[in-house]
Amino acid sequence: MNKKIINKVIENNQVTNLTDYQECYQGFNWPNETQQPNIAYQAVDSHLNTPNEDKVALRWLGKKNQSIDFTYLDLAKQTSRFASVLHTLGFEQGNRVFSLAGRLPLLYIAALGTLKAGSVFTPLFSAFGPEPIRSRMEIGEANVLITTMSLYRKKVAKWWRELPHLKAVLLIDGSGELDDGCYALTELMALADASFACVQTSPEDMALLHFTSGTTGKPKGVVHVHQAVLAHKSSAYYALDLHATDIYWCTADPGWVTGTTYGIIAPLCLGATMIVDEAEFEVERWYHILEQQKVSVWYSAPTAIRLLMKAGEGIRAQYDLSNLRFIASVGEPLNPEAVIWSEQVLGLPFHDNWWQTETGAIMIANYASMPIKPGSMGLPLPGIEAGIVKRAKQENSLQDKQQDKQQDKQGKLELITRANEIGELALKEGWPSMFRGYLHQNEKYQRCFKQGWYLSGDLAYKDEQGYYWFVGRADDLIKSSGHLIGPFEVESALMEHEDVIEVGVIGIPDDIAGELVKAYVTLKSDVEPSEQLQKELKGFARKKLGAAVAPKEIVFRQNLPKTRSGKIMRRLLKARELGLPEGDISTLESDEQ
Ligand code: ATP
Numbered sequence: 341m342n343k344k345i346i347n348k349v350i351e352n353n354q355v356t357n358l359t360d361y362q363e364c365y366q367g368f369n370w371p372n373e374t375q376q377p378n379i380a381y382q383a384v385d386s387h388l389n390t391p392n393e394d395k396v397a398l399r400w401l402g403k404k405n406q407s408i409d410f411t412y413l414d415l416a417k418q419t420s421r422f423a424s425v426l427h428t429l430g431f432e433q434g435n436r437v438f439s440l441a442g443r444l445p446l447l448y449i450a451a452l453g454t455l456k457a458g459s460v461f462t463p464l465f466s467a468f469g470p471e472p473i474r475s476r477m478e479i480g481e482a483n484v485l486i487t488t489m490s491l492y493r494k495k496v497a498k499w500w501r502e503l504p505h506l507k508a509v510l511l512i513d514g515s516g517e518l519d520d521g522c523y524a525l526t527e528l529m530a531l532a533d534a535s536f537a538c539v540q541t542s543p544e545d546m547a548l549l550h551f552t553s554g555t556t557g558k559p560k561g562v563v564h565v566h567q568a569v570l571a572h573k574s575s576a577y578y579a580l581d582l583h584a585t586d587i588y589w590c591t592a593d594p595g596w597v598t599g600t601t602y603g604i605i606a607p608l609c610l611g612a613t614m615i616v617d618e619a620e621f622e623v624e625r626w627y628h629i630l631e632q633q634k635v636s637v638w639y640s641a642p643t644a645i646r647l648l649m650k651a652g653e654g655i656r657a658q659y660d661l662s663n664l665r666f667i668a669s670v671g672e673p674l675n676p677e678a679v680i681w682s683e684q685v686l687g688l689p690f691h692d693n694w695w696q697t698e699t700g701a702i703m704i705a706n707y708a709s710m711p712i713k714p715g716s717m718g719l720p721l722p723g724i725e726a727g728i729v730k731r732a733k734q735e736n737s738l739q740d741k742q743q744d745k746q747q748d749k750q751g752k753l754e755l756i757t758r759a760n761e762i763g764e765l766a767l768k769e770g771w772p773s774m775f776r777g778y779l780h781q782n783e784k785y786q787r788c789f790k791q792g793w794y795l796s797g798d799l800a801y802k803d804e805q806g807y808y809w810f811v812g813r814a815d816d817l818i819k820s821s822g823h824l825i826g827p828f829e830v831e832s833a834l835m836e837h838e839d840v841i842e843v844g845v846i847g848i849p850d851d852i853a854g855e856l857v858k859a860y861v862t863l864k865s866d867v868e869p870s871e872q873l874q875k876e877l878k879g880f881a882r883k884k885l886g887a888a889v890a891p892k893e894i895v896f897r898q899n900l901p902k903t904r905s906g907k908i909m910r911r912l913l914k915a916r917e918l919g920l921p922e923g924d925i926s927t928l929e930s931d932e933q
């Protein structure tokens with residue numbers, strides 16, 4: 341695809357000559373200053389008195405196969421009731437409301453109701469243990485917690501009174517006699533004002549506080565403002581091709597940024613019908629939902645996709661997926677193999693897109709209207725200026741961290757215009773969903789910006805057609821015999837072997853080469869690990885990658901350590917390999933042991 345076609349891509353999406361975000365927004369009916377820039381208003385109340393009012397906004401599917409529909413009007417009333425509960429209890433604009441609940445309808449209502457009240461919403465993943473819950477609530481200075489009776493008893497009851505800012509716990513299924521400071525939310529909602537008007541917020545008011553996945557270290561509290569909704573809405577339109585006529589399913593939990601931005605806010609802003617499934621991943625269940633609910637746009641993640649691949653084509657053949665028209669993936673690099681598989685087996689290719697908790701919305705994507713290059717993240721969204729940059733004297737700094745700090749302060753950024761050269765993925769600062777801070781870590785926040793660019797910490801390159809290719813996180817880069825090796829390239833090559841289902845690659849110290857490439861491989865369930873297979877995989881990788889890049893060591897694992905949001909924790913593979921402390925493992929889900 342050449343430059344002309346890239347321009348055409350943008351034309352197909354009806355945007356031309358975009359220089360800044362303002363131009364993208366013109367088509368989105370963004371209110372002027374005298375109207376409401378509140379996220380909840382955009383997502384819910386803006387549909388009142390329109391043909392969307394009686395349309396299903398949210399269809400909730402329960403674990404026991406129950407189903408409840410909420411129209412846009414229902415959501416407007418329920419979210420008003422929740423906002424009114426907060427106000428009646430004395431909570432004000434700017435107060436912090438945390439949630440700790442499974443994917444229950446009230447979680448979604450509380451998220452939007454909190455924003456409607458002008459308060460700040462922070463979702464926590466319900467499978468967290470007491471310690472990660474407590475530490476996040478301490479950092480975030482939580483004023484209110486919404487949870488269920490059982491989660492409260494198991495994880496919160498013992499310590500919540502020690503948190504100085506926390507004044508109330510709203511129990512979704514609470515009833516009867518409750519601890520002091522605890523309230524039966526459903527009962528309060530029944531008495532509350534269903535016509536509570538959305539609080540007028542300014543575009544720069546804090547709206548969301550999200551914690552990062554903790555893949556590379558201690559999770560950070562990321563601050564977003566109401567203005568982010570511009571990017572939520574427009575990015576879903578461009579990158580997910582989402583329209584009001586769609587039945588849409590985002591499989592991410594609202595405990596992570598994807599599950600909030602694209603699992604609550606964006607689909608509602610665009611007037612779509614969104615599916616929420618309370619249950620956890622299960623191959624048959626997922627295929628069944630896609631078929632039965634006639635899902636047309638589906639947004640998921642590489643881990644789930646790899647599990648579907650592992651389950652095989654026989655299961656998929658039992659379902660009619662003819663309503664699906666667009667499928668997308670985010671969160672981790674999507675190996676080319678997965679894109680090819682989905683095209684063959686699902687009949688549609690997965691469209692990879694890239695963003696971070698910090699960016700608040702999709703920044704780079706394979707659009708519906710452009711040919712996908714499997715393995716590539718695609719092109720920047722309209723209004724987003726991306727670039728590949730090098731911090732000054734990066735080579736030296738890799739060897740000497742102290743020196744790096746010195747140079748980092750003074751050094752200039754070099755914008756790499758040469759195709760296929762690896763550098764740090766950067767974004768021109770100023771897009772609406774750009775994070776406005778790391779809570780209580782201003783210096784860390786400032787360090788992310790240089791000469792007008794936000795530095796993402798991810799390494800990538802841009803090809804001749806402008807497509808971006810993920811190489812790895814800067815922390816995960818391997819330096820072996822003078823070569824810089826991104827783990828993704830090695831992982832993807834091994835993924836092409838028919839017996840392999842998942843791979844995590846790290847560098848291990850070596851006296852001569854500096855570092856050696858080591859791969860941890862998960863095999864398909866019906867494949868036995870053997871020395872023979874180890875040798876075969878090494879040879880397979882050498883053929884694809886060359887001897888300098890191919891792994892010198894390959895070991896088999898039943899599972900790889902992952903965050904609860906599904907990302908392989910390479911730092912943990914490394915710490916274990918080297919017998920080093922494991923660091924923050926609050927978001928660790930499955931263990932390799
Ligand atoms: P932490 O910052 O705490 O280490 P995290 O970076 O995993 O955690 P998130 O903000 O949830 O937390 O994830 C963003 C990161 O996920 C990106 O910086 C990138 O490394 C990875 N990522 C997201 N989408 C893609 C993609 N399409 N391809 C490759 N990597 C991706």
Ligand code: MG
Binds near residue numbers: 552556696
């Ligand atoms: Mg990160």
